[in-house]
Amino acid sequence: MEVLNAIRIGISSLRYYQLIAYVAILVILYYVINAVYRVTLHPLAKYPGPFLQRISDWPLVFHCYGGNRHIIEYQNHQKYGKIVRYGPNSLSFSTATSMQTIHHAKANIKKGEWYKTLDISAGAPSIQMMIDKSEHAIRRRTISPAFSERALRDAEGLIAINARKLADAIGTLPNGANQGDWTQPKNMNDWATYFGFDFVSDLGYGRCFGMVEDRDNRWIPGVLKSASRFLYYVGYLPFAPILRPLMGTSIQDYVGGQSAADSLKYTRLANGRLAERMELERQLKDSGKETTRKDTFHYLLNTKDPVTGRRFTTEELQADSSLIIAAGSDGVGLAVSSTIFYLLRYPTTLSKLTDEIRSAFADVSEIRHPKLGSLSYLTACVDESMRLCPAKPSTLPREVLSGGMIIDGHHIPQGISVGTPTYVLHRDEDIYPEPWEYRPERWIVDEKSGVSSENVAAARSAYCPFLIGPMNCIGKNMAYIAVKQALAHLLFRYDIRQAGAELTGGGRPDLEKGRQREDEYQMTDYIIGFRDGPMIELRSRL
Numbered sequence: 001m002e003v004l005n006a007i008r009i010g011i012s013s014l015r016y017y018q019l020i021a022y023v024a025i026l027v028i029l030y031y032v033i034n035a036v037y038r039v040t041l042h043p044l045a046k047y048p049g050p051f052l053q054r055i056s057d058w059p060l061v062f063h064c065y066g067g068n069r070h071i072i073e074y075q076n077h078q079k080y081g082k083i084v085r086y087g088p089n090s091l092s093f094s095t096a097t098s099m100q101t102i103h104h105a106k107a108n109i110k111k112g113e114w115y116k117t118l119d120i121s122a123g124a125p126s127i128q129m130m131i132d133k134s135e136h137a138i139r140r141r142t143i144s145p146a147f148s149e150r151a152l153r154d155a156e157g158l159i160a161i162n163a164r165k166l167a168d169a170i171g172t173l174p175n176g177a178n179q180g181d182w183t184q185p186k187n188m189n190d191w192a193t194y195f196g197f198d199f200v201s202d203l204g205y206g207r208c209f210g211m212v213e214d215r216d217n218r219w220i221p222g223v224l225k226s227a228s229r230f231l232y233y234v235g236y237l238p239f240a241p242i243l244r245p246l247m248g249t250s251i252q253d254y255v256g257g258q259s260a261a262d263s264l265k266y267t268r269l270a271n272g273r274l275a276e277r278m279e280l281e282r283q284l285k286d287s288g289k290e291t292t293r294k295d296t297f298h299y300l301l302n303t304k305d306p307v308t309g310r311r312f313t314t315e316e317l318q319a320d321s322s323l324i325i326a327a328g329s330d331g332v333g334l335a336v337s338s339t340i341f342y343l344l345r346y347p348t349t350l351s352k353l354t355d356e357i358r359s360a361f362a363d364v365s366e367i368r369h370p371k372l373g374s375l376s377y378l379t380a381c382v383d384e385s386m387r388l389c390p391a392k393p394s395t396l397p398r399e400v401l402s403g404g405m406i407i408d409g410h411h412i413p414q415g416i417s418v419g420t421p422t423y424v425l426h427r428d429e430d431i432y433p434e435p436w437e438y439r440p441e442r443w444i445v446d447e448k449s450g451v452s453s454e455n456v457a458a459a460r461s462a463y464c465p466f467l468i469g470p471m472n473c474i475g476k477n478m479a480y481i482a483v484k485q486a487l488a489h490l491l492f493r494y495d496i497r498q499a500g501a502e503l504t505g506g507g508r509p510d511l512e513k514g515r516q517r518e519d520e521y522q523m524t525d526y527i528i529g530f531r532d533g534p535m536i537e538l539r540s541r542l
């Protein structure tokens, strides 16, 4: 009591500026002691990493905001080795074995806290936000009919229609031009992005955004990019738990700037489209008609968990609708535009792939599975593009649970965030010789060219553009169909060349460190890899 009284008297005799100074000293002292602890006695103290990242999460927030996290991760692993401490409680492992351990079905992990902010505006967690493994498994079981073999068969017809529309629109000639002339320059990224959004909304809602054909909805990708940037860095803010209750409310419109407002705008758009799709389904049911459109939401609206019998709530459907549009559209757009970039950079590869596609089909209408899926060089080109440009290039956080876990021989205690940096892993030269080279042949066993089955198996073991394990991309097979449909339609119908003297979309000497390679397609990492270019011209051959 006496001590407390003495403190009270001491404080009341202080002037206000002295009080502020003492509080500031205490705060600084707290951070200094915390920093000293983090580099000395902390369980991760022995792991190397940049000093600032070892003592604070703020550098990570800035990397996410700046869109260069994948590049920083690459530089860190080059400097510090296979294990890097990139936050006070975070480790990045860049080995194939760690990737398989961390994402294994039996791994003692859950998704990291960062996921809690991802689709928060929707009012319920999306499947990607389900951080608990068993809850995630139930949700995954319920959503899976929408991605089954049968659903994919139904989906391919719709995807092919969108690929045809892409090819029709991108090859449009200006007035006065003749059939067989080259088009004006087109930004491949824009068109691939329009295609990505169109096919996924067509499949998702039964009402396509129609971006390939007209301009009305072409604002959506920009809003999604801005929203992704916001959700990326906000989730890593040291005070993110305090912000979460405010997210999704109208306060977000005013605090957090344009990208926060865009995040909300995007959610409202997705919710609106879902409401229309639900109304259509209701009308179909009322009229007693069987739907002929078996799109993703046909399955989601009619599915129930086979074990519990539970159906999706509207809020859960809203969250998944936001997620599916974002996850599906941009990954596919990136795979298409990066493939075209690398094909133009490697003319021999372009002509080999073009030959494969043109000799497989006699007419555009034939571009369908199973033949499309059997084109091994096309598959290898797509895989090689996603090796160099994985849609989610940086470490996706997983948190170690009670009891800890062993990763690459290291015991990692409970609460530590672990992950594998896909962009870095895909450039490991022991697994991918000459890693910066675009070489689809590395995916095809051919003893004569020196590619053995062991080489291909090693390349596969570290390959993870869709991640692996029970929380991997559920849309993987649909994504392959969409990317192959788009590329096959373009290369079947057109000759393609770069517009202008330089191939755009690659690195440049005047860009930041790590972005100078002209032969590397550049991405800005805001959860998804956003990009620009290449500028191309097309000439119809039909």
Ligand code: HEM
Pocket (backbone or CB within 6 Å): 127, 128, 129, 140, 200, 323, 324, 327, 328, 329, 330, 331, 332, 335, 386, 390, 391, 392, 396, 465, 466, 467, 470, 471, 472, 473, 474, 475, 476, 478, 479
């Ligand atoms: C080339 C294209 C694509 C790539 C590279 C890609 C990549 C990924 C990755 C890496 C994840 C895991 C994310 C994480 O753990 O945080 C993921 C999750 C997911 N993706 Fe994709 N994706 C693509 C296309 C698609 C498509 C077309 C759809 C649907 C139409 C889709 C739907 C989803 C969903 C629903 C999840 C969450 C799965 C879960 O949590 O169980 N993706 N994707």
